[in-house]
Amino acid sequence: MKFDFQYASDSLWNIESEQKERFASWNRFRGTVDIDLGELIGQLGWYFHATALWQGGGNLGAYLGLLTSPSGMSSENTCRLDSSWIEKRWLDERITARVGQFAGQDFYGDQHYAASFIFEPMGYALGNLFTTLESFDPPSTPAMEIRVVPIHNFYVKSMVAAAVRAPFSQNPTGLVPQFNGTPVSVSEIGFTPGKNASSVRAFDDVEGRKGYSGLYQFGASYNLGKFTSPTSAIPRSGNYLLYWMASQALWRVDPQEGKGLDATFAYDWSPPSLNRNYTMLTAGLRYNHCAFTTRCRWATCETT
DSSP states (O other): OEEEEEEEEEEEEOSSOSSSOOEEEEEEEEEEEEEEHHHHHSOTTEEEEEEEEEEEEOOHHHHHTOSSOSOSSOOOOEEEEEEEEEEEEETTTTEEEEEEEEOGGGTSSBOTTGGGOOSHHHHTBOTTGGGGTOOOSSSOEEEEEEEEEEETTEEEEEEEEEEOSSHHHHSSSSSSOOOOSEEEEEEEEEEOTTSOGGGOOSSOOSGGGOSSOEEEEEEEEEEEEEEEOTTOSSEEEEEEEEEEEEEEEEEESSTTSSOEEEEEEEEEEOOTTTOSSOEEEEEEEEEEETTEEEEEETTEEEEO
C-alpha cells in the first residue's frame, strides 16, 4: 500500500496591468492511495487506485485572457474524489483491464514529457482534446479500459467513458458515479523503441527515459452525440479527433542513463466544420542535467 500527498501552486504577478488585480494564485492539495491487492488479501494481479484533491484560486488562463492556460493545473475551484478504479493485470502485464472513474486525458493525448513543462498543452495534454468531450482531470467520469501488449515494443489500448458537457456541476463530489451524457471512445496504438511497452505509463519520469528510449503514438476519439458547428445552430451527430505524438531521446552522455537531450512533438486535428479550435501543434526540447532541467518551447527557454 502506497500513500502520496502533494501540494502545488502556480502564481502570477505583474508590475503594471489594465486590470485592477495584478496577482493570481492557483493552489492544489492532492492525496493518492495505491493498493496491491495481491499483497494485501492474496488476490494476485488485482490493484486499487484512488486520488482526491482540493484546488482553488485564480484561473491564470482566464486572468490573462488566453486560449491556452499558462498553468497545467488551473481549472475550477473544487474539492472532490478525482478518480478511483479497480485494475486486473494478466500475463506479466501484457493484458490489463480497468474499470471505475478516471479521465481519458490522463492516459490518451497526454504529453509523455509532461513533468518537464509547466504550461498546459505540454504540461498535461493537448488543449483541444475536449472537442469530443473527452474527460479530463479532476472531474473524471465513469470509464472502462483494456490495454494489450502483443509484442515487446508495441501496445494497443482503448477506453469508453461518459462524456459530459459540464463535468464539474454534474457530479460535484465525485463520490457517486454519474452515468449521464453520451459515451466517448478513445483508442491509441504506441511504439516504444528502447523500452518494454508494458512499462510505459502516462507522465513518464527521468528514470523511465534512461538510454535512447522513445514513444510514438497515434490515437483517435469519437463521440456519437449531438454537436453544433461554429457556423450553424443545427446540431449534427458525431464528432471525432485524431492525434499524433512523438517523444524521443536524441543524445545521452551515458547511453545507459537519462542525462542528455530529449525532443517531443504532438499534433491533433478534428473537422473544422464542427470545431472552432480544430487543430493544435506543440514541439519542444528537454535537457536533463543533474539537479536542474532546461525546458525549451519554440523560442523561449527556462531553467529550474
